[in-house]
Amino acid sequence: MERTSDGRLLVVADTNVLISFLLAGRFDLLRQHKNYRLVVTEHARREVTYPAQATELESAISVGDVDEIDLTDPAEISLFAELNTVLGRGESAAIAVAANRNWVIATDELGRARREVYERIGRAGS
Secondary structure (H helix, E strand, O other), rough: OEOOOOOOEEEEEEEHHHHHHHHHOOOOOHHOOOEEEEEEEEEHHHOOOOHHHHHHHHHHOOOOOOOOOOOOHHHHHHHHHHHOOOOOOOHHHHHHHHHHOOOEEEEEOHHHHHHHHHOOOOOOOO
């Protein structure tokens, strides 16, 4: 698993995780986590559409508490395109990044998305 220079694990979050913490008013838990560095893809950021939630996420990105990345690696783009035929954009992008970069993924998805995570990234602790 890839780490930041300060030793935190890089974690790419899907849209549902972002919205869940924003909705609960506890996005601070993700912004300031001592063991994990939160990263969002442009796809997940665009799916956060409620104005107050989008503003809070944008603020976290602008002050450097959360990083935003674009998919530019051909392997990520290819996997994203494949997954996006059956999953949402935020989930597809997060899985593509985590699988390609060997990062942790934060998701609470079930069904097909979970199966794709297990197949492409593995299960926690395995």
